[in-house]
Amino acid sequence: MSTQATVLYDAPGPRARAAYRTIAIVSVVAGLALAALVLLILGRNGQLAAEKWTPFLKGTTWTTYLLPGLVGTIVSAVLSIVLAMALGLVLGVGRLSESRAIRAVSGTIVEVFRAIPVLILMIFAYQLFSMYQLFPSTYLALAAVVFGLTFYNGSVIAEIIRSGVRSLPSGQREAAASLGLRPGQAMRLILLPQAITAMLPAIVAQMVIALKDSALGYLIGYIEVVRSGIQSASYYRNYLAALVVVAIIMIVINYALTWFAGRLEQRMRTGRKAAPTS
Numbered sequence: 001m002s003t004q005a006t007v008l009y010d011a012p013g014p015r016a017r018a019a020y021r022t023i024a025i026v027s028v029v030a031g032l033a034l035a036a037l038v039l040l041i042l043g044r045n046g047q048l049a050a051e052k053w054t055p056f057l058k059g060t061t062w063t064t065y066l067l068p069g070l071v072g073t074i075v076s077a078v079l080s081i082v083l084a085m086a087l088g089l090v091l092g093v094g095r096l097s098e099s100r101a102i103r104a105v106s107g108t109i110v111e112v113f114r115a116i117p118v119l120i121l122m123i124f125a126y127q128l129f130s131m132y133q134l135f136p137s138t139y140l141a142l143a144a145v146v147f148g149l150t151f152y153n154g155s156v157i158a159e160i161i162r163s164g165v166r167s168l169p170s171g172q173r174e175a176a177a178s179l180g181l182r183p184g185q186a187m188r189l190i191l192l193p194q195a196i197t198a199m200l201p202a203i204v205a206q207m208v209i210a211l212k213d214s215a216l217g218y219l220i221g222y223i224e225v226v227r228s229g230i231q232s233a234s235y236y237r238n239y240l241a242a243l244v245v246v247a248i249i250m251i252v253i254n255y256a257l258t259w260f261a262g263r264l265e266q267r268m269r270t271g272r273k274a275a276p277t278s
Contacts, residue, residue, distance in 0.1 A: 052238040069228025077211040080149035088157025095162045114155040121148035126220045141222035153210045160202045164195030204261035
């Protein structure tokens with residue numbers, strides 16, 4: 001056995017390192033061979049032909065199909081994320097309340113909406129809003145999508161915030177009490193900022209899920225980027241190309257959201273370290 005060791009495991013010896021290199025090389029070669037096979041099959045079926053991809057070089061394809069769908073995706077995602085953050089804060093603080101009634105109500109809301117699939121929430125909201133004419137028909141699908149995403153993701157964010165506050169050292173609460181702060185003030189001024197900063201990666205992951213789940217609005221007639229891509233594919237008969245372009249658009253949006261959240265987290269951490277202690 002090797003005499004070199006890390007804290008968690010023994011460092012691999014020469015034979016193990018050679019085996020790892022062999023496995024890595026074989027995996028890369030197999031992956032490239034599989035990719036080449038897929039491209040070959042797609043080429044034989046005409047999916048790589050230029051006429052399948054050139055429609056996306058036309059401005060009309062974007063202005064007629066993709067851009068309206070992209071706007072719909074961004075609008076529903078932004079509204080849902082903002083409302084889900086607000087709802088998550090309220091429910092998360094409610095689950096940490098000293099009042100048993102508030103904890104029970106908040107916990108019931110969280111458990112109910114976290115257990116129901118997002119699509120069912122959207123369909124239920126669509127039928128409810130349509131039956132009682134709560135929204136104009138133009139915004140009916142948008143309202144249903146935002147409702148489903150808000151209540152599902154808000155419930156998950158509430159649990160994330162609750163876990164973040166619970167993970168803080170108990171000395172934080174004791175220090176706040178020794179300064180004469182009421183529980184609500186301690187939660188707002190000391191506990192919540194630290195919990196949100198610590199749990200920001202998990203919150204961002206939930207925001208990405210909200211953005212992707214907006215595509216479920218396709219099933220209730222909401223115009224978003226996936227629906228627009230399929231409509232474009234129906235017109236040009238290029239389903240694979242359309243889905244690839246839609247996937248690239250979603251990847252870019254998710255990357256931009258993750259990058260923005262990372263910058264925000266860095267600024268929040270830097271701001272806390274630079275804050276005066278006096």
